Amino acid sequence: MKLKNILLVSSALLCFSSCDDLFEPAIENQQDITQMFKDKEFARGILGSAYLQLPYSGSTNSDVATDDAVSNDPANDYLKMAIGGWASNADPMSQWQGRYNAIQYCNIMIENAEKVEWATDETLNKLYVDHFLGNAYAMRGLQFFYLLRAHAGVDASGELMGAPIHTASEDGGSDFNQPRASFKECIDQILADLAEAEKYLPFTYGDVAQNDPVLAKYNCTNGQYNRAFGSHEIGKIDGKIIAAVRAQVALFAASPAYQAGNAMTWEEAAKYAGNLLEKIGGTKQMEQKGYTWYCNADELDKLGDKDNTNEIIWRDNIGKPSNDDKDNWVETKNFPPSLEGKGLVNPSQNLVDAFGMANGRPITDAKSGYDPAKPYEGRDPRLEAYIVYNGSKIGENEIHTAVNADNLDGIGTKPNYSTRTGYYMRKFTRDDVSVIAGKEVSQNHYNARIRATEIFLAYAEAANEAGGPNGKYGDAAFSAKDVIKALRERAGICVGTPDAYLNECAASKEQMRELIRNERRIELCFENQRFYDLRRWNVDTNKLNEGVKGIQITAEKADGTIEAKYIDVENRAYKDYMIYGPLPYSEIMKWNNLSQNKGW
Numbered sequence: 001m002k003l004k005n006i007l008l009v010s011s012a013l014l015c016f017s018s019c020d021d022l023f024e025p026a027i028e029n030q031q032d033i034t035q036m037f038k039d040k041e042f043a044r045g046i047l048g049s050a051y052l053q054l055p056y057s058g059s060t061n062s063d064v065a066t067d068d069a070v071s072n073d074p075a076n077d078y079l080k081m082a083i084g085g086w087a088s089n090a091d092p093m094s095q096w097q098g099r100y101n102a103i104q105y106c107n108i109m110i111e112n113a114e115k116v117e118w119a120t121d122e123t124l125n126k127l128y129v130d131h132f133l134g135n136a137y138a139m140r141g142l143q144f145f146y147l148l149r150a151h152a153g154v155d156a157s158g159e160l161m162g163a164p165i166h167t168a169s170e171d172g173g174s175d176f177n178q179p180r181a182s183f184k185e186c187i188d189q190i191l192a193d194l195a196e197a198e199k200y201l202p203f204t205y206g207d208v209a210q211n212d213p214v215l216a217k218y219n220c221t222n223g224q225y226n227r228a229f230g231s232h233e234i235g236k237i238d239g240k241i242i243a244a245v246r247a248q249v250a251l252f253a254a255s256p257a258y259q260a261g262n263a264m265t266w267e268e269a270a271k272y273a274g275n276l277l278e279k280i281g282g283t284k285q286m287e288q289k290g291y292t293w294y295c296n297a298d299e300l301d302k303l304g305d306k307d308n309t310n311e312i313i314w315r316d317n318i319g320k321p322s323n324d325d326k327d328n329w330v331e332t333k334n335f336p337p338s339l340e341g342k343g344l345v346n347p348s349q350n351l352v353d354a355f356g357m358a359n360g361r362p363i364t365d366a367k368s369g370y371d372p373a374k375p376y377e378g379r380d381p382r383l384e385a386y387i388v389y390n391g392s393k394i395g396e397n398e399i400h401t402a403v404n405a406d407n408l409d410g411i412g413t414k415p416n417y418s419t420r421t422g423y424y425m426r427k428f429t430r431d432d433v434s435v436i437a438g439k440e441v442s443q444n445h446y447n448a449r450i451r452a453t454e455i456f457l458a459y460a461e462a463a464n465e466a467g468g469p470n471g472k473y474g475d476a477a478f479s480a481k482d483v484i485k486a487l488r489e490r491a492g493i494c495v496g497t498p499d500a501y502l503n504e505c506a507a508s509k510e511q512m513r514e515l516i517r518n519e520r521r522i523e524l525c526f527e528n529q530r531f532y533d534l535r536r537w538n539v540d541t542n543k544l545n546e547g548v549k550g551i552q553i554t555a556e557k558a559d560g561t562i563e564a565k566y567i568d569v570e571n572r573a574y575k576d577y578m579i580y581g582p583l584p585y586s587e588i589m590k591w592n593n594l595s596q597n598k599g600w
Contacts (some may be wrong), residue, residue, distance in 0.1 A: 031231040033108065036116055043109075043116045047132055050105040050139045051236075052543035053098050056316070058330070058447035060345045062093065062531035068351040070524070070570045072343055072420050078469040084573035088600045090580035092273035093531070100166065106140035107169040109133070119227075123220050127228035130218075134200030138237040138245075141193030141477040145249050148186050149532060152258070153580025153597035155180070161595065162186030162263040163583075178251050179593040183261035187253045194242050194249075194424045203239035203279075207231050234306040235317070240280070244313045244450045247273040249423040251458040254465070255536035257579055260541040267473060273459035274476030275291035280310070280452065283478050283486040289313035290453055291491055291523060292385050295430045300444040311452050328442055331433045333484065334425045335419040336388065336399050337408040340436045345526065347387045349549040349566055352423065354521055355383040360494045360501040362518075375551075381492040382522055388424035390553050390562070395431045399424070402553035402562070411552060411567075420569050421550030427526045454529075456483050457520045463514055469506040484519055537581050544579075573598060 036043035064071040065082035073079070077092040118128030125463050144163075152162050161576040163186060206231045208214055210222045218225060231540055250272045253264035277283075289296050290311030299309055303318055320328070335341025353363060358378050361368035369378060388394065390401045401422045403408050408414045411422055434441040463473050464480040474477050479485075485502055489495055494502075505511040517537070521530060529530075534544060548570040555563040578600025588596050 029506050040118050041118055046105050047109050047135055050102040050447055055095060056447065056449045057528060060526040061529045063526050064345060066530045067348060067532065067548060068530050070346050070420055071547050072346055072416055082572050084491055086578065088183045089585035091582055093150050093581050094584055095147045095150040096587065099143045102143040103140055103166050104169055106136045107166065108581055109136035111169055122226040124224045124227060127218060127220060127224060130200040131228045134197045135237055137193045138197035141190045142245050145190050149252060150581050150584055152183055155595040156598055165189050177591045177593045180595055183258060184263040194246050197242055198239055201239050202229050205231060205233040205238050206227055231306055241314045243276040247276055247455050247458050247599035251462055252536055254462060254540040257536050266462050270459055270461035270466050271474030273455050273462060274474035277455055278457055278475040278477060283482055285310050286486050286490060288490050291382060293448060294428045297432060312448055313452055315449055316446055316447045320442040320444045328433045328435055330428045330445060332435045334429055335426050335435060339394060339397060343417050343419055343424055346419045346421040347423040347425055348421055349551050350546065351525060352387060354518055355380040358493060360488060360499045366544055386424045386427040386525055400554050422552065425526055428565040453523050456487065457523060460484055460516050464509055464512050468509045469512040480512060484516060487519060487523065538579060541574060541576045544574040547571045
């Protein structure tokens with residue numbers, strides 16, 4: 001790892017150098033790190049640079065490299081990866097450079113926060129120190145988790161390894177030839193960082209009144225507290241976000257592909273998730289429209305910059321394009337071509353088949369009532385919410401993908417724009433947006449970084465693995481079965497009637513495991529989760545290589561039935577060692593103490 005790659009120029013045009021004395025005169029905009037001691041805005045920019053490199057994507061990327069979807073863009077890097085192009089020197093999933101860049105900024109802040117004059121008032125200055133230390137520790141743990149998820153694996157020695165642990169900032173004199181730490185050491189470091197961060201940060205930011213008990217902890221006035229931890233800081237990492245990240249880390253570490261590391265048990269993972277969920281209201285406070293958070297117009301149009309629904313634990317900024325920039329990019333990328341979209345992400349028939357019926361049963365169940373001649377009738381309502389199928393409406397526009405359709409939306413009708421599978425992605429889009437030239441309509445959007453639903457599913461999975469469908473862990477007053485029941489009911493499954501299929505699955509841990517995994521697949525589809533879920537579950541290569549299928553509708557009849565056949569769309573070409581991702585080839589070539597994951 002080269003120093004020039006560690007220290008990036010931030011959006012605030014900050015640039016650091018430890019060797020100004022080499023230049024006469026000093027180069028403009030080159031500033032020694034000690035500049036932060038006397039310039040608090042410069043210091044803020046250091047933490048801001050770590051925030052700029054948060055690892056969250058608002059685009060559906062990795063799902064097109066799984067059995068859930070394909071891309072209609074032949075140049076898509078994830079498509080290339082899925083069909084055999086994944087290599088240590090061609091890895092679109094790599095997190096190595098970006099995460100270590102951010103960790104460097106965090107380390108600089110941790111080492112120097114107490115040296116910065118944040119305020120002339122001593123008490124207020126201490127509050128700011130806590131604020132920036134807490135954020136830096138939390139950010140370092142989060143960034144390292146995403147690095148570990150992408151690069152942890154079994155090396156040639158047969159040991160489950162993580163990555164080099166960096167807890168000090170680096171400069172030109174640092175030794176970059178560091179070996180990988182064990183997987184457990186890495187998990188322990190992440191958890192330690194998150195725990196340290198909690199010492200400094202409130203559970204949530206917000207203004208407090210003069211007599212609020214929280215002031216005693218800091219021995220400060222409410223005015224001082226509010227300047228450091230008030231509502232204007234909402235959006236930064238707080239204690240609730242830290243607890244959610246801990247739950248994510250724990251689920252990851254307890255999963256089958258990583259259990260050999262002995263870093264986490266299922267029971268511990270269930271407790272971490274359960275404690276947070278109970279603190280935010282449990283299943284009783286589950287957001288009833290949470291599964292369509294991205295298009296709930298009544299919420300989105302009223303949501304202020306600092307507001308959240310119960311569904312959202314962490315999100316980015318809300319907004320819509322300005323009058324001069326009406327390119328609603330999510331709709332531009334994913335609407336069908338008849339609406340002047342690029343139809344980029346095409347859901348698979350495999351995923352469509354994972355959505356059961358409104359009576360809660362899978363379509364393969366003889367009691368489900370599924371009719372292949374009317375394949376979209378009576379289905380789980382989430383299918384319509386997440387996927388555009390033949391006959392779906394987007395606003396007032398009915399979309400037809402049959403081969404005899406009189407528009408651009410059938411399979412291959414408009415190369416690189418039309419669907420390859422017979423489906424388009426609806427999730428993240430809004431029906432009240434238009435990207436048609438001359439008729440543009442913009443609406444509010446935001447990217448959900450962490451949803452409560454994800455943590456509910458993490459709890460359900462861990463609790464079931466720890467003790468079965470009915471066990472309760474940590475502070476949680478609910479079981480895995482209770483969570484799945486609540487998620488399915490809010491989606492419109494078996495509302496007011498017994499969920500017979502859920503009750504059948506709750507008879508055993510194994511049946512419940514399959515239901516939980518399927519619910520996770522449905523609820524989190526297109527959110528860049530499945531690629532890693534399949535791998536942490538340590539599924540066999542046949543599952544990784546499940547070919548992507550589509551549907552070719554050859555006739556639409558007057559009685560509403562169709563004639564159709566499944567078609568093969570795209571094969572997968574993963575090897576068994578690709579349960580784990582590679583370390584970058586360039587790093588392996590540079591540092592002889594760095595071991596590569598087996599097979600790469």
